[in-house]
Each structure stands twice: as C-alpha cells, then as structure tokens.
Amino acid sequence: MKFKAMTAIAALVAAPLTAVAGPDEDNLVVNGEIEMVTTTDAPAHLQDTFDTIYSGWHFRSDETQALQMDDFENPAMVFVDQAQEMWDTVEGSEGKSCASCHEDVAESMKGVRAVYPKWNEAAGEVRTLSMQINACREDNMGADPFKYDSAQMAAMESLISVQSRGMPVNVAMDGPAAETWEQGKEIYYTRFGQLELSCASCHELNYGNMIRADHLSQGQINGFPTYRLKNAKLNTVHGRFKGCIRDTRAETFAPGSPEFVALELYVATRGNGLSVEGPSVRN
Amino acid sequence: MASGVKPRVKVPKSASAGEAVEIKTLISHQMESGQRKDSDGNTIPRSIINRFTCEFNGEMVIDIEMLPAISTNPYFQFEATVPETGTFAFTWYDDDGSVYEDSKEISVA
Amino acid sequence: MEFTRRDTLGLALGAAALTVLPYRVHAAGEEAIQAFTGGAELKEGGVQLTAPEIAENGNTVPIEVSAPGASAIMVLALGNPTPGVATFNFGPLAASQAASTRIRLAGTQDVVAIAKLEDGSFAKASSTVKVTIGGCGG
Numbered sequence: 001m002k003f004k005a006m007t008a009i010a011a012l013v014a015a016p017l018t019a020v021a022g023p024d025e026d027n028l029v030v031n032g033e034i035e036m037v038t039t040t041d042a043p044a045h046l047q048d049t050f051d052t053i054y055s056g057w058h059f060r061s062d063e064t065q066a067l068q069m070d071d072f073e074n075p076a077m078v079f080v081d082q083a084q085e086m087w088d089t090v091e092g093s094e095g096k097s098c099a100s101c102h103e104d105v106a107e108s109m110k111g112v113r114a115v116y117p118k119w120n121e122a123a124g125e126v127r128t129l130s131m132q133i134n135a136c137r138e139d140n141m142g143a144d145p146f147k148y149d150s151a152q153m154a155a156m157e158s159l160i161s162v163q164s165r166g167m168p169v170n171v172a173m174d175g176p177a178a179e180t181w182e183q184g185k186e187i188y189y190t191r192f193g194q195l196e197l198s199c200a201s202c203h204e205l206n207y208g209n210m211i212r213a214d215h216l217s218q219g220q221i222n223g224f225p226t227y228r229l230k231n232a233k234l235n236t237v238h239g240r241f242k243g244c245i246r247d248t249r250a251e252t253f254a255p256g257s258p259e260f261v262a263l264e265l266y267v268a269t270r271g272n273g274l275s276v277e278g279p280s281v282r283n
Numbered sequence: 284m285a286s287g288v289k290p291r292v293k294v295p296k297s298a299s300a301g302e303a304v305e306i307k308t309l310i311s312h313q314m315e316s317g318q319r320k321d322s323d324g325n326t327i328p329r330s331i332i333n334r335f336t337c338e339f340n341g342e343m344v345i346d347i348e349m350l351p352a353i354s355t356n357p358y359f360q361f362e363a364t365v366p367e368t369g370t371f372a373f374t375w376y377d378d379d380g381s382v383y384e385d386s387k388e389i390s391v392a
Numbered sequence: 393m394e395f396t397r398r399d400t401l402g403l404a405l406g407a408a409a410l411t412v413l414p415y416r417v418h419a420a421g422e423e424a425i426q427a428f429t430g431g432a433e434l435k436e437g438g439v440q441l442t443a444p445e446i447a448e449n450g451n452t453v454p455i456e457v458s459a460p461g462a463s464a465i466m467v468l469a470l471g472n473p474t475p476g477v478a479t480f481n482f483g484p485l486a487a488s489q490a491a492s493t494r495i496r497l498a499g500t501q502d503v504v505a506i507a508k509l510e511d512g513s514f515a516k517a518s519s520t521v522k523v524t525i526g527g528c529g530g
Contacts, residue, residue, distance in 0.1 A: 061448040072293045072307040075356045079311065082289055151287075213524035229449035232355035283448050303487030316496070318473050343483025345491065350476035352469050354452045354494040361480075362487035 022208035023058030023217075028277075031071055034166040036275040043272040045173065049204060055274050056217035056226075056282055059208075064229065067281040076158055076227035076279035079151070079234050083159035086152065092143030101140065106163055113157075113164040113276050117265040119177045126180040126265055129157055130236065130256070148256035149242075154225040154234035161225065161278035169222050169276060171268040184266025187259055193250030199267075202244075214283065220271040221264070223280030234279060237264050288312055292373055294387040298365040306337065306344075307360045310375050310383060316351035332357060332383075334376040340369040367391050421468055421475040421504075428466045428479070428506060429514045438515035439465065439507035450497040450523040458490035459507035459515065465489070471501025497523050 028036040038055035046053070057065060071077045087098040087105050102108040116129040127135070130153055134145035146153040173181040188199045202211065203219030210216070224237045238255035241263060245252040253259040293307040310332065317329025331351055337344040344363040363371070368391045375383040425434075439459035447453040457465045457480065467477040482489045489507075497503070504518040 061444070061446070063444050063454050064448050066454075072291070072309070073358075075309060075358065078289055078291045078309055078356065081291060082287065082311070229452040232451055338483075339485050342485050343481075344485045345483060346481040347491070348479040348481070350478060351474060352472055352477040352496045354496055358492075358494050360492040361490065364485050364487040366485075 023054040026058070026062075026065060028055070028057050028065070028069065030069055030165065036166060036277055037168060038274065038277075040273040043269065046270055050218070053220065053271060053274060054207075054218050055271075055277060055280075056220055056223055057277065057280065059215045059217040060281075060283060064281060064283060067227075068277070074227065074279070074281055075232070076225070076234055076281065079155040079227075080159050080162055080279065083152075083155040086156060087159060092137065092141035094140065094142040096141045098136070098141075101136075105159060109160045109163040111164055111167055113161040113278065114167045114170050115172070117171065117177075117261065117268060119172070119175065121176075126177050126261060128237075128261055128264055129160060130238075131261070133157065133160075148254075149236040149239040151233065154236050154239075157236065158225045158234060158279040161276060164276040165278070166275050169268060169271045169274050171265065171272060173265070173269045177265065180262045180265050181269065183259075184262035184264070187263045188266055191248075192245055193248030195248045197248040199244070199263075218270075219267065220274060221267050222271040222274040223277035223282065225278050226280045226282045228282050230283060237267075288375075288377075288381070288383055290373065290375065290383055290385040292371075292385050292387055294371055294389055296388075297390045297392060300366060300391045302365055303362045304365055304389070305360065306363055306371070307358070308335070308337075308373060309356060309358045311356050312375075312377075314351065314353055314355045314357060318351065330378050332375045332377050335359060336374045337361070337363065338372045338374075339363060339365065340367070344371075365389055365391060421470045424466070424468055424476055425504075425506060428464075428508075432514045434506065434514050434516040436516065438462075438509055438513075439505050439517045441467075441503065441505040441517040441519050443503050443519045443521050445520075446522045446524060447497060448524060450499065452494045453497050453521060453523075454492065454494050455503065456490065456492040457505045457507075458488070459505075459509065460489055461510035462489040462507040463510070465491075465505055465507045467495070468504045468506070469495065469497055469501060470504060472496070472498045477503075497521055499523050 028038045030036065038057050040053060042050040042053050057068065067073050090097045113129060117126050120127045130148055133153065133156055137143040137145050191198045199219060202216050207216050207218045221237050225234045228235050236255065238260045241260050242252045242255060288311055290308065290310040295304050298304050312332050315327055315330040319327045321327055329351060331349065333349050335347045335349060345361050347359065349357065369389065371387045371389065373385045442456040444453065457467060459465050462482065464479055464481045466479045468475045469477050477495050478493065480491050500522045502518045502520050504516060506514055506516050508514055
C-alpha cells in the first residue's frame, strides 16, 4: 500500500472519518432502478497503472453519496428541468429549437454522452459535447453560442448526459483521435505551477489519501457535469480542470481551449467502462 | 424576481383516504446570505427566500420560516395527510417580494 | 503582504475582539430561544435532531427534525454569524411533525432544535457537527 504513512497522519487528524483509506464499497443505484458501474477493471491502456478504476462517488461521505441516489434529492435535476425548457425553446435566426431537429431528447440523445469527446470528420477535429452543442447553436440554429463553462452549458450538457446514465463510458482513443489523445496524456503527466503538481501527482499516485480534509479520488470525469456542495451549482469538466490547475499555482488553460479538449479526451478514456453518472453530486 | 428561479416538487399521484404521503420540494435560488463580500470588498446584500408554505385544499400542511442558513437551492421533505382528492399548493416567498408557486393534484380512490 | 505597525495593532485589536465574539453570538442565540419559548424551561426528550457527525462541506449539511405532536420546531446554528436557521410550523394536515432540509454551517458547532410540544411545554435537542475544511479549492 503506497499511501500508508500519509493515511495514518490523516487518520490522526480526522479520526472519526473512518474510511480514509481508499474508496468505499457502497453500491450506487439511482432512483432504485439505474444500477451504476462505479468500480471496474482499468481499461487496457491503464493496466500498468491501475488494476481497478473507481468513480469519484466512492470517495465521498455517505450523506453526499445519498444526494445522488434519488433524482429528487439531487439538486442538479432542477437545472436539467431548465435545460429541458431550453431544448424546446426556439432561438436564433433559423427559427429552430434543439427539438426541431433532435425531437425527443430521451430518444435522440441516448448514448451520446458515453462516447464524447469524439472525432468529428467534417470538422477535422476532436469535439467535446460542449463544442458540439455550440456548433449546433451557431451553424444550425443561428443562435449565439453558450459561454463554454456557463450555467446554461452545464445544464444542457446535464440534460444530454441524463439520457445515457448507467451506460458505460466508451470514448475512442484510436484512429483520427489518437493525436489529440497523446496531447492530452502529455498534459496529464506534466507538472504545473509553483507546487509542481501534475494530474497524476494527486489522482494517480495519491488517490484514497487525504489532502488536508479532502479525500482524493482518481479524478474520473464520468460524473460530469457535477453539482458541487462547495459552490452549490453545476460544474463543467473544464471548470474543474481550471480549478485543479489553479490550485497548483499555475496560469491555467482556458475552458474550451485545445489543451483542455485534449485533456478531457484523455481523462475520459481513463474512465472507459465506468457508467455515465452525470449530473452527479460531489463535495 | 431573482433570475432562473424554478421549483421542483414530488408528490404521489394517488393515495388512499387519510394516508400519509411523502413530499419533497426543491427550488433553484442563490439564497444570498448577506455575509459574503464581492471582489471589491463590499458586502453582497441578503437576498433569500424567507418563507415556504404547503397547503392542501386550503388547509395548512407546513409553514416554514427560512433564514440565511438555509442552503442554496432550498430543499424540504415532509409528510402530509391526504383526506380527499384535491390539490397541494406550494408557495415560496422571496425577500424581493416575488412569490413562486407550484401545485400538484392527488386523487383519493 | 506586508504589515505596517498600524496593521499589526489593528490585527491585535481584532484578535481581542474575536475572543469576546462567542459571547455575543451566544447572546443572539439566547435571544432567539427567548423569543420562541418566552423563557419557558427546556426539557430534554420529545424532540429529535438528526445531523451528520462530520459534514463534508459546511455549505450543504442535511438535517432532520422530528417532535411528535409539536406545533413548531425552531432550528438554530449557534456558531453561525446569525444563529437562526428555520422554524417549522406544522399545520393540521401535517402527517408527522417532522421535516428534512439542508443547512449552512460556518464551522464546527452545535446545532440546536427546540420544539413547542402539544402540552405547550418546550423540549430541546442538540447535536455537534464537525465541519471539515477542504483541501482543494478546485
């Protein structure tokens, strides 16, 4: 066990937090019907690193976990309701809503979240779900794009994610996406900031340990967008990346930047096999 | 009206006469406590929902006085007795004078 | 950040004021209780307060109060800048005199529930909630 010493110290500091050593063994079933895979074998490309990958859900307290187990307990769902209204609202110069082309979101968006970010052949680039939402708004609706990590974007992404809950993340890293994936991998292992921390420093080498009073997860993004208790709103993947890199005391990349798109692609593939959970609830 | 305020209510569609039913409510609201400061150091004024009520066919189920220690996006769970077919009326009162309402029908077989 | 002599003096005064502060906060809590109970004696039992021993985040702490037969339950967070949290008034169609909500706690402190019982007497329950300070501002 690589984290014994630090865990022992953390356990002394936060003695009543008994489950500090690694992920817990609870099962996540949402609304008593959607069974989530939150623990599974690491995907092939990670097998030299991890045997098992864990959803961030396993690293949270029982009270926080419970908030995600029922859609009426999960505060994110009120924003999903708002996004459903946006879905049906005509915007822009073309007189269209999302529903004009995609009709029932529950039908048309089933499985979509699970495969994004994804190579877009026509555009010749890897696109995140947010980029695709904005491409639709600009090119097809003639509407203004959402700000990349705005509340509206997080809500729309959550509405789309809900349609894939329980399905395994299955993001492609090969073929035309391979180059972007390699860029993302390089960023993941690059130490940033005055603290000289890479993503791997916390989420690969020290997951399960306490960083002060916080329980470090594997940094999986299958639960995004995520409602955080800290700021009581939906948070996008890029918003979280930005916060993490800022905490290393570095200049961060911007949400929607090519660097964060590449990083999202890479991090998403580290969670291949976990269930889509978004919108989840985290600390 | 504070922007983007939206209620969400869960009530069963039917019950037997006199049954106790569980009700859950959530409303999107910042619940600005009046304790925070903006980036210029000025106190952000308090702006919260200060009262929530649930009535059934005009009779009170619960009436809650809310203070700034209630979390953002206020959530309540409680139980109501359903004597007959009728309507639950939910009302949230904002500091700024806005009133947000929702209602749910329930049928007693 | 550099401190001048004046700043340092100010900090010292601030620290002195802080040591007095708990009494002031306590006083605000006492006042709220006085207003609710009219100074009646608070007995133990008859009201239940359920709160986590440790809150992962002080922004959103789930609590539940229950007092069979009560007409009202007041909840206070004595360590907050203002101690009031909520008062639950139960109407004739409340199937139980119980409710759950989520509250803000500024730090580790006692959360108190005071119920006005059916016979007009008052009961009190309290629970210490430890609020952890996060590692990652993220």
